[in-house]
Amino acid sequence: xxxxxxxxxxxxxxxxxxxxxxxxxxxxxxxxxxxxxxxxxxxxxxxxxxxxxxxxxxxxxxxxxxxxxxxxxxxxxx
Numbered sequence: 001x002x003x004x005x006x007x008x009x010x011x012x013x014x015x016x017x018x019x020x021x022x023x024x025x026x027x028x029x030x031x032x033x034x035x036x037x038x039x040x041x042x043x044x045x046x047x048x049x050x051x052x053x054x055x056x057x058x059x060x061x062x063x064x065x066x067x068x069x070x071x072x073x074x075x076x077x078x
Contacts, residue, residue, distance in 0.1 A: 009075075030055070032049050
């Protein structure tokens with residue numbers, strides 16, 4: 001079992017937004033990966049983007065550049 005660490009978890013209104021985030025981050029070389037939404041968080045779709053908290057600004061810039069609107073950004077143990 002992996003040790004839990006503090007992570008930035010970005011949730012989305014739709015699965016299409018989550019998939020667009022994955023594509024945009026791969027193209028831009030932004031850190032993170034898609035994960036199921038943690039149980040402690042409720043979200044519109046079942047997928048979220050997980051990355052280290054220090055990458056918040058970089059991820060926001062990627063979302064703004066491609067027009068993705070996050071539902072919320074959480075810092076939690078994942």
